[in-house]
Amino acid sequence: MRLLLVLFLCASIFGEDNMILSKRLSKDVDLNTDPNSPLWKAAQPVVTEHGPQNELTPGHRTEVRSRWSDKHLYFFFTCPYEELYLLPNPSTTTETDKLWDHDVAEVFIGAEFDKIWHYREFQVSPQGEWVDLDIDRKEPKPEGGWRWNSGYTVQARIDKEHKIWYGAFRIPVESINGGEAKPGKEFRANFYRLQGPPPNRRMICWRPTMQSTYHVPEAFGILRMVN
Secondary structure: OHHHHHHHHHHHHHOOOOEEEEEEOOOOOOOOOOOOOHHHHOOOOEEEOEOOOOOEOOOOOEEEEEEEOOOEEEEEEEEEOOOOOOOOOOOOOOOOOOHHHOOEEEEEEEOOOOOOOEEEEEEEOOOOOEEEEEEEOOOOOHHHHOOOOOOOEEEEEEEOOOOEEEEEEEEEHHHHOOOOOOOOOEEEEEEEEEEOOOOOOEEEEOOOOOOOOOOOHHHOEEEEEEO
């Protein structure tokens, strides 16, 4: 009953607006954080300015873009902010557990439509820190799955003048258990942000979960690979 209620509420809020199109690349390219670069400008963004309960989050209108190659999925977040909440001693060479306690952009993505409780989580901070997790909601992995390593890479940049930060991901398709990358292939996905210091911490998401947690796979949208 709870699952049906979540699905009904999400469908009522967004109707058919639950898809992001990931545009094909002819070959793999280096990541960058320039929204006007050919890598990102050619991709149509999805936009969110709502929280998990579908409440408005003024000043946090987030854009997410995606590209794909034969081997990788690429994501790019444009993240306006009011005040950043950052770790004092960031490491960009080692994984940062509990990175989500500070400012991050997150990709939740899964390939198993018959096992929606199993998906991967990828994060990047404004300082370029990262953590990836193997999530199983039925049989949780040891230590929450953060010891899993996908081999993904990230970049980030803070534009202090305009109070925007940018985060980019390059994720191996095989790490999502996705099989072959090809036009028309679909994944289940949602995109999130955590922003600002407590007690005024903001939660921003593409597809509202209608719960206080982001870990509601029933609320995920669809990512489709296109030419």
